[in-house]
Amino acid sequence: QSALTQPASVSGSPGQSITISCTGTSNDVGGYKYVSWYQQHPGKAPKLMIYDVSYRPSGVSIRFSGSKSGNTASLTISGLQAEDEANYYCSSWTRRSTLIFGGGTKLTVL
């Protein structure tokens, strides 16, 4: 199964909002609510930022939000801060009862 499709890179200035997309198919993103987003700083383990499409784990800033439309999920970060600069990965449950990740998006805060 192919990875979910994410833009390779996005950028924004401090205080701005950005959105990262994650496109799959009806067999994964489009068919289930089990879409999550992870933030990964260089050399560090991933951190869960969003689960079940739009829920934030305890301790995650409200600046992070998630949504889904059809086969595409999105992560929006508002009020960009320098510390948000990282790689972001989406993941989704699939119809084959497996887990698939996106290719990752590098967020640069200008």
Added chain:
Amino acid sequence: QITLKESGPTLVKPTETLTLTCTFSGFSLSTDLVAVGWIRQPPGKALEWLALIYWNDDDRYSPSLKSRLTITKDTSKNQVVLTITNMDPVDTATYYCAHRLTEADGWQFDYWGQGTLVTVS
């Protein structure tokens, strides 16, 4: 507080079998709905899910690697072990174990180990 830590060899030769151990604390793998997964990340590349084991010994594997993977648990030792046979240089990666978020369905990982880099050469 939940913590996980991966351990195993840092260097293996092609065709060898890799055995990685995830030692965890702060939860029990005998509790309903609890699961631990393994995910890897080649240098500079994306995350790839490998395997997952549930509290009830139910296990799941990545279809592309299924024939080479085995995941087991030792509840008394708070450990999960992943073995990968016939290692190849393309298997060079940082290997992570992670705790599945139990407040939701699906496989979403809320706690991760620090990762261990395994080089195949």
